[in-house]
Amino acid sequence: MTRKTKNDDFPHKADVVIVGGGINGCALAYQLAKRHVDVVLCEKKYLCYGATGRCGAGIRQQWSTRENTELAIRSVKMFEKLEKELKMDIGLRQGGYLIIIHDKKEMRQAEKNVAMQKSLGLNVSILDVDEIQDIVPILDTKGINAIGASFCPTDGHADPFKTTHAYAYAAAQHGAKLYKFTEILGIKKKNNLIDHVVTTRGNIKTNTVINAAGAWSKKIAEMVGVKLPNMPFRKEILVTERIKPLFKAMVISFKDGIYFSQQDEGQILGGIPIPEEKPGYITTPTFTFLHHMAKTLTHYAPSLRHVKVIRQWTGYYDVTPDARPILGETKGIKGFIQCNGFSGHGFMLSPMVTKILSDYIIDGKTPPILEKLNLSRFDDKKIKREISVVG
């Protein structure tokens, strides 16, 4: 249901309007407001309603493409200082990511990745089976045919709700205006320039709109006739009851697609893709997932058979053809800025991505990464795909 509410405080104009109150929208609001930009954020439901509030919130720097690795490394540096900067707890915990290697082929790819990651200064190494066991004692390394694993101790996890709200709160402290339950209904142009946005609470005059609407970004772009190649995919995840902490690392496998970790308070959280998932706006959870996840999880860690699942839910991955985000200005429409297409890794990249975008908006800085991740890369048929993905 959409409803127009008369609200006298609602702004009539802004330097920048951000669509979406997930981690990316809120971090953008903070970065811009900190530098005195007059920014308004509109969220159609509540903060964290989208993928952010439903995600695993893992933070990983071990990627196969240089761009993702670089963004992730720089984001982790920011995550490490975020509590101090935003003056709020973000629930950061660095227990490492343990990426299981099952066969020779995976080993070759891992060696290649690790070499590239090391060249970017990352502390990462390949472990043997005994070393894996030390990090996650409950893993059945034989059962899953682990021949090794790559491990980066500074990878980890942060609380997505706390982090988003910390950004939002700090943004508001710097003068950003954040409106919840306020939907963007349209974006109007005048002479190929953005003129104003139409919301459920009134119009806002602006020349700059940032599209940080997650899986709904495609719909926002359509409002100005821009076609994004992004597709929404339902992704499922579950959490178990709490048990005494047993391990700190996030365990993932590209072969099986599984990821799981234990939270500080004892729950095991994890997910796995289900076969033949089709794109679409579908949110109901499936039995197929529950079954597949329970089976795979207890295959990895048989003692978890005793642990009860207490909840399963879904969220969307906003998936681009190369599993990499779309960032920056849109060709042909000045002031329409993309910050979406994050697939399964938009939380961990958010600190750096939003910093780069705000520097671009304020100073016009265009680092190479912004060029590489521009929407225009899809004009070109050859695309370089990120292959280190799970979930």
Next chain:
Amino acid sequence: MRITRHPILEFDRGRKILFYFNDKKVEGFEGESIASALHASGVRVLSYSLRYHRPRGFFCGIGKCSSCFMTVDGVPNVRTCITPIRENMRVRRQDGGVGELSDKRFAARKKMVVDDEIVVVGGGPAGMMAALAAAKQGASVTLIDENHRVGGQLIKQTHKFFGSLEEKAGKRGIEIAEELMKQINSVPGIHLILSTTVVGCYNNNTEDGGDRYRLVAVRRFMDGDQLLDVFCKRIVFACGAMENMLAFPGNDLPGVYGAGGVQTLMNVYGVRPGDRVLMVGAGNVGLIVSYQLLQAGVEVDRVVEVLPRITGYHVHAAKLRRCGVPIYTSHSIKEAYGSDRVEGAVVVEVDKNYAPVSGTEENVSCDTICLAVGLTPSVRLLEQMGVKTEFIPEAGGYVAVHDQSMQTSLNGVYVAGDASGIEEASTAMIEGQLAGVSAAASLGYDRGANELISRCRNALRIFRSGPFGEIPRRGKEKIAYLFDKMGKKIWGDSEL
């Protein structure tokens, strides 16, 4: 703490059973829950909160909250309020609030597949009537409840019910439950599965293109659990409601209970919750439970009610007043205090806007605080399936939008009783009957189905036309309006 003399109830306590609490021997009676046996032995602290390690005690008594989680025979996080005691059982408080991973052999019971025409989730008055009505039409029904007996909230209601369905007026809740239980056991076509919790519901229509729904349930056995994989064509959700909490300092101290939890302790297990009670809320539940506390030999200091008037039935209030229990309207609880259990409370007057009036604070000496501040419908399973829900304050919170036959936005999925909007056992029974007959009729069974459907609708209309039916009536009108607005479209799977 055990009640020995009671004007209405006779506690036929079974065999004595010995078990261990933190390695100390404790005594209880067969058929009793762990939490009740511990309470009767004076154990008030059952667990500790995770973050601040605050003591937590018995609260809801129906397995809906987490304050009674303990480790039982090596298995962590057992809901001790709905787990019966056994000889030599080892019960422990969980150190730091969390249990340890069990190192027991995994009792791998093979999963059981159930395939039936209709499944009813919840065996309270609504669910029992739904199962009976559908079976009487000729359908085959599976009735699942997580307790070890059917009856829902009825099994603790010792007071006489008011007129509604003519035949049930003047009976006590416990008698109605007995009667329905007998019928459930005698009517052919009902398969009863107890001690089983439905934990997941899936819309198989979208999952594998079939025309069936799939439920996942967990059945508890002495030595472990069993997974039930349930398929059916129609579902009736009659899973009742959860008690509301109130925010005030000290609200998590052992000794602060939900009214339903208090009722369960004293009327089902014959255990007094404490010696002196402060009752919060003067709706029917607050008034009735206060009277039942007196019957159990517990003192009731007073009843406080935040509204400027008593909202429950006059007779219940009058009975309390005759026994000398004052009812303070425009009053609420400000805080509860005590070190590891309730030692007293502070009540305060409120103004027109429900804000506390400073200077009116009064100390109440009590060891028990009972919250009777309303219920919230249990709709989580419905939401999981993708049934359309809406927030309807008059119905107690989010409820499934449903039509006149109790069918929700999903074809073949019905709802009844408190789960469809907080009301009463009387209407829950009629709604259950309506849902059960409608589900059976939609499968082609017809033994006077239409006539029964219109009788039920009429009965609901009459019941809700009285002054006390006004709030639920307004709630149901809103629900009907929203259903019509949906344009009979079956929502199925769509964006949230």
